[in-house]
Amino acid sequence: MIINGVQIDQTFAEAFPMRATRVIITAQNHKWAHISAQAFTGFATSVIACGCEAGIERELDPSETPDGRPGVSAMIFAMGGKGLAKQLETRAGQCVLTSPTSALFAGLNEGDPIALGKNLRYFGDGFQISKRIAGKRYWRVPVMDGEFLAEETTGMVKAIGGGNFLVLAESQPQALTACEAAIEAMKQVPNVIMPFPGGVVRSGSKVGSKYKTLNASTNDAFCPTLKGQTKTELSPEIESVMEIVIDGLTEEDIKKSMRVGIQAVCDLGSANGIRRISAGNYGGKLGPFLFHLQEIMA
Amino acid sequence: MTELTFTLKINPQQRVDVSPLTPDNLNGKSLPDIAAIELQTGNRKIRVDELFAISGEDASTIVIKQASNKLDYLGKGNGSGEIIVEGDAGAYLGFQLKGGVIKVSGNVDAYAACELRNGEINIDGNAGDFLGAALPGNKKGMQGGVVIVKGNAGDRVGDHMRRGAILIEGNAGAYLGSRMTAGTIGVLGDVGALPGYAMKRGTLLLLKKPTNLTATFNDCGTHTLGFLPLLLKGFQGYNTQFGGLSDKIKRVRRYAGDMSGAGKGEILVAV
Numbered sequence: 001m002i003i004n005g006v007q008i009d010q011t012f013a014e015a016f017p018m019r020a021t022r023v024i025i026t027a028q029n030h031k032w033a034h035i036s037a038q039a040f041t042g043f044a045t046s047v048i049a050c051g052c053e054a055g056i057e058r059e060l061d062p063s064e065t066p067d068g069r070p071g072v073s074a075m076i077f078a079m080g081g082k083g084l085a086k087q088l089e090t091r092a093g094q095c096v097l098t099s100p101t102s103a104l105f106a107g108l109n110e111g112d113p114i115a116l117g118k119n120l121r122y123f124g125d126g127f128q129i130s131k132r133i134a135g136k137r138y139w140r141v142p143v144m145d146g147e148f149l150a151e152e153t154t155g156m157v158k159a160i161g162g163g164n165f166l167v168l169a170e171s172q173p174q175a176l177t178a179c180e181a182a183i184e185a186m187k188q189v190p191n192v193i194m195p196f197p198g199g200v201v202r203s204g205s206k207v208g209s210k211y212k213t214l215n216a217s218t219n220d221a222f223c224p225t226l227k228g229q230t231k232t233e234l235s236p237e238i239e240s241v242m243e244i245v246i247d248g249l250t251e252e253d254i255k256k257s258m259r260v261g262i263q264a265v266c267d268l269g270s271a272n273g274i275r276r277i278s279a280g281n282y283g284g285k286l287g288p289f290l291f292h293l294q295e296i297m298a
Numbered sequence: 299m300t301e302l303t304f305t306l307k308i309n310p311q312q313r314v315d316v317s318p319l320t321p322d323n324l325n326g327k328s329l330p331d332i333a334a335i336e337l338q339t340g341n342r343k344i345r346v347d348e349l350f351a352i353s354g355e356d357a358s359t360i361v362i363k364q365a366s367n368k369l370d371y372l373g374k375g376n377g378s379g380e381i382i383v384e385g386d387a388g389a390y391l392g393f394q395l396k397g398g399v400i401k402v403s404g405n406v407d408a409y410a411a412c413e414l415r416n417g418e419i420n421i422d423g424n425a426g427d428f429l430g431a432a433l434p435g436n437k438k439g440m441q442g443g444v445v446i447v448k449g450n451a452g453d454r455v456g457d458h459m460r461r462g463a464i465l466i467e468g469n470a471g472a473y474l475g476s477r478m479t480a481g482t483i484g485v486l487g488d489v490g491a492l493p494g495y496a497m498k499r500g501t502l503l504l505l506k507k508p509t510n511l512t513a514t515f516n517d518c519g520t521h522t523l524g525f526l527p528l529l530l531k532g533f534q535g536y537n538t539q540f541g542g543l544s545d546k547i548k549r550v551r552r553y554a555g556d557m558s559g560a561g562k563g564e565i566l567v568a569v
Contacts, residue, residue: 067528068544103524127562129499130480131525132461134532140525149524 001294003263005270006277008293013164013258013279016287018047018077019084020159020249021114022057022107025096026071030059036099037072040091044076045196046245048205048216052078052087053161053247055193066105067149073107075193077161077247084156085114092150093120100145106136108155117141117150160289163192163246163254166204166222166278167265172240174273176200179242181268182261192248192257204243207285219280238275251289259296301359301382302332304350310368312340313388314349317371321379321398324357362387367407373400376417389426392419395443408452409433414440414462420537421445427452427471430464430483440464440481446538453490456483459500465533465540475502478563482529484540497556497563503529507551507567515555520569522549 001008025040027033037056044054054076065071076091078084096104097120106116121128121139129140137152167182169175183199186192194200209217220226221233222241234241244261248254268274279293280286304319315338318324324332333347346352354361358379362369365385372388373381377396386404393409395417405423411430425447430440431454439458446465453471456464456478463482472490475483478500485502491510494502503526527544534541550566 067524068531069524129501129562129564131482131501131529133525133529134535138525138528140523146521147523147525149528 001297003266003297004268006266006274008262008266008297009276009278010294011279011281012293013162013291014282014284014286015160015162015164015254015289015291017289018053018079018159018161018247019081019156020075020077020247021084021088021111021154021156022073022075023088023092023096023116023154024060024065024071024073024105024107025099026060026065026067026069026103026105027099028069028101030070030072032099032101033070033072034059036096036102037074039095039099041074041076041195042095044087044091045201047077047079047161051083052076053193053195054087054091055195055199055247057190057193058187066151067103069103075107075191075247077159077193077195081112081114081156088154089115089119092116093123097123097141097143097148097150103149105151106154108157111155111157113153114156116152116154118152120148120150123148157249159247159249160251160254161247162280162287163248163258163289163291164204164243164280165258165262165293166241166243166276166280167274168222168234168238168241168276168278170237170239170273170275175240175242178265178268178272178274179244181264182244185264186244186246186257186261189253189257189260191250191253192246194244194246196243196245199244201243201245204241204280207282222278233278235275243280251291254289255291255296258291258293262293262297299356300354301361302352302354302357303361303363304346304352305363306366306369306385307349307351309366310339310349313368313370314339314344315371316362316369317374317393319346319360319362320373320376320381321358321360322376324360325379327357329355365402365404367405370407373398376400386423391421392417392445395419405449411440411443411445411464413438414443414445416442416462418443418536419445421447422449424449424468425451425455425466427454428457429455430459430462431455431457438479444533444536446536450487456481456500459483463533465536465538467539475500475563478502486539494553494556494563494565496559498560499562501563502565503550504565504567505547508565511553511565512556512558514557514561515553515565516557518552518554518564520549520551523552523566526550526566 041054060071117139205216336343367386370388389407391410408426432439450468469487474493530544
């Protein structure tokens with residue numbers, strides 16, 4: 001399959017089951033909602049070493065938030081429920097509670113409830129106040145700038161992590177420009193996040209390593225500087241490869257996100273140095289969800 | 299099907315316990331069975347059809363017409379359906395109500411919504427003393443649900459209240475929220491002496507500053523509280539002016555108390 005001169009490889013992205021939740025962070029203005037959300041989703045690029053994957057889903061207008069203030073929705077994914085609950089509580093306590101003017105609400109009502117403000121309330125040292133509003137419990141925790149308002153729980157659902165595609169280009173600037181265009185398009189798709197810095201990862205990994213202590217290592221088959229040194233997947237004209245990783249609530253969400261992302265890359269086309277789209281296919285070692293590129297783009 | 303309607307035929311000389319006349323209790327019963335139910339009045343029992351003319355068949359909605367303030371325990375312990383009272387109601391309206399809706403077009407006597415568990419009570423007229431309170435000697439008053447009073451309410455509203463919301467669009471009497479454990483009481487009009495007396499936790503939301511506030515409530519200053527718009531927006535589904543206040547009440551003065559006890563309650567006065 002070739003779209004605008006870009007070859008779509010006959011391969012698939014391999015993804016794995018995760019647990020996910022969504023929170024809504026509001027603040028006095030969007031600037032501070034973003035600051036809080038960025039801190040909340042920081043150091044959460046990969047479960048390999050971060051314990052979770054997290055990202056900002058989208059900006060919310062005041063009309064979309066529970067307290068009528070500007071907000072941001074963020075999603076957090078982990079390999080299991082306990083890990084997700086732990087990451088959520090730690091991040092909410094250290095990054096949202098501490099952020100000026102912030103408030104924290106559930107972004108998912110379905111699924112299993114996990115603690116949001118339920119334990120953070122103890123920061124109030126006995127001065128915290130519970131309010132049950134329209135069937136939901138909220139906690140008012142007195143803090144130095146006023147009150148931190150947090151919903152007691154949010155919902156945790158089954159989700160999918162590790163959807164991905166690779167952008168193979170003639171140069172590093174061209175690969176990055178294409179990925180930036182893809183991320184802008186993919187940000188419009190709900191229920192997904194791209195957890196790596198700016199949504200793009202330049203150090204895609206393969207499963208396993210020659211070193212026994214590591215469970216992931218550089219994806220040497222796609223490293224352009226190793227073309228003559230390893231069993232490469234790259235043709236001579238490819239000089240740079242970048243990857244976009246997607247976590248989503250459902251298979252359909254990830255497919256939709258990949259479709260718009262790949263299309264945005266292909267819109268730049270071979271005229272802008274984009275040669276191929278491939279994907280992280282680990283031969284079934286990584287997970288049960290397979291996203292075939294050509295099926296998605298058909 | 300038309301709603302099951304009880305029209306009062308005589309003005310009772312003594313108080314009548316009409317607690318059996320609930321949707322939960324009458325659902326599935328025939329009209330003769332309903333007519334034969336005995337109601338306690340004073341030291342004797344009278345049949346329902348001695349007191350009421352009965353019509354209709356849908357017991358999920360019960361209408362009491364020409365109702366009197368001698369009819370006590372209306373809706374006691376009911377869990378579903380709707381009770382519409384055309385006229386006044388006696389004491390203990392909605393006693394330990396578990397769900398459903400009660401609407402009263404007139405006034406109600408003391409202890410309305412006493413130990414309410416859940417559900418909604420709308421009173422178009424005035425409410426007597428101890429609205430949403432606990433029975434004397436009990437420690438848990440209203441424990442959930444919403445009570446809306448379009449008129450005024452008497453003394454000791456929310457005594458020992460534990461959860462839920464009481465919204466009074468008129469005035470409230472003395473000792474509003476006395477011994478309150480939690481929950482929210484809102485008053486649009488004036489309040490009587492010593493609101494929040496011996497209050498442990500909970501919120502009194504007032505639009506007018508009380509003239510006689512106990513010295514054991516301490517001024518915590520004026521604030522913009524994030525939960526207030528959320529709280530008021532939560533009342534938008536109900537027939538009350540409080541739902542329309544979410545854009546109007548921006549800042550409140552917070553008084554914490556009652557410091558003679560636990561002191562974790564608050565009186566919020568709109569500024």
